[in-house]
Amino acid sequence: MSIKLENVSHSYANEFTKEMVLSNINIELENGKIYCVVGPSGSGKSTLLNIIGGLLHPTEGQVFIDSEEITNFSQKQLADLRLNKVGYIFQNYNLIPFLTVKDNILLPLRIAKKNISEYKENYEALMKRLQIKDKENAYVYQLSGGQQQRVAIARCLIIRPEIILADEPTGNLDSENTKKFISLVQSILKDFNTTFVIVTHDERLCDYCNQTIRIGDRSIEILKK
Numbered sequence: 001m002s003i004k005l006e007n008v009s010h011s012y013a014n015e016f017t018k019e020m021v022l023s024n025i026n027i028e029l030e031n032g033k034i035y036c037v038v039g040p041s042g043s044g045k046s047t048l049l050n051i052i053g054g055l056l057h058p059t060e061g062q063v064f065i066d067s068e069e070i071t072n073f074s075q076k077q078l079a080d081l082r083l084n085k086v087g088y089i090f091q092n093y094n095l096i097p098f099l100t101v102k103d104n105i106l107l108p109l110r111i112a113k114k115n116i117s118e119y120k121e122n123y124e125a126l127m128k129r130l131q132i133k134d135k136e137n138a139y140v141y142q143l144s145g146g147q148q149q150r151v152a153i154a155r156c157l158i159i160r161p162e163i164i165l166a167d168e169p170t171g172n173l174d175s176e177n178t179k180k181f182i183s184l185v186q187s188i189l190k191d192f193n194t195t196f197v198i199v200t201h202d203e204r205l206c207d208y209c210n211q212t213i214r215i216g217d218r219s220i221e222i223l224k225k
């Protein structure tokens with residue numbers, strides 16, 4: 001999916017203060033590419049990611065996904081978008097410890113009330129590709145960090161998302177698993193034709209992305225390769 005932000009600003013306000021985090025952002029992300037979002041802590045990377053994925057409504061401006069303006073969407077339309085098209089991977093994976101690997105992966109289908117049998121082939125292919133088939137019935141707390149991350153990736157891919165948003169996906173991984181993550185992302189991109197947006201502190205990831213979005217003090221630039 002392609003994503004366009006037009007004159008997007010965001011501020012967080014409470015009764016005492018108002019903090020402007022993003023100011024007048026204009027960016028366009030193309031389908032099928034990997035984008036890396038970098039910048040200092042507190043510069044607004046996660047805020048940007050949440051706006052792109054329809055989790056957060058910007059205080060100003062418009063967000064378009066495939067030319068459709070999602071900033072006009074109803075709550076139901078936004079929920080449909082999140083359940084059917086957007087996949088999320090978080091640093092702490094957000095897996096449910098008291099569910100098995102299989103039940104964690106199938107959870108998005110259950111929440112979206114999908115017919116699970118229609119996804120059997122995709123499920124089996126992901127188990128094989130991510131090398132977690134032998135852990136299918138294990139509980140998440142019984143897995144290593146790298147395995148947990150692969151379960152989180154499988155859970156994200158089970159719905160065949162058109163855009164994947166990853167917030168610090170390698171934050172808990174050593175360099176060996178970080179390399180594996182990158183080659184996985186590249187192979188997923190080929191097969192799933194999805195757009196990948198990765199927020200990271202690890203600037204080494206930028207070398208593997210198509211473009212880097214650098215957020216500074218309320219400024220943003222897209223560095224072309």
Ligand SMILES: Nc1ncnc2c1ncn2[C@@H]1O[C@H](COP(=O)(O)OP(=O)(O)OP(=O)(O)O)[C@@H](O)[C@H]1O
Binds near residue numbers: 021039044046047
């Ligand atoms: N829900 C919220 N309510 C109020 N302020 C918030 C909220 N979420 C984020 N902020 C503030 O907005 C600013 C940007 O936060 P954000 O999480 O987007 O930055 P970040 O670049 O992802 O940071 P980090 O690299 O540390 O994760 C921070 O100053 C933060 O305190």
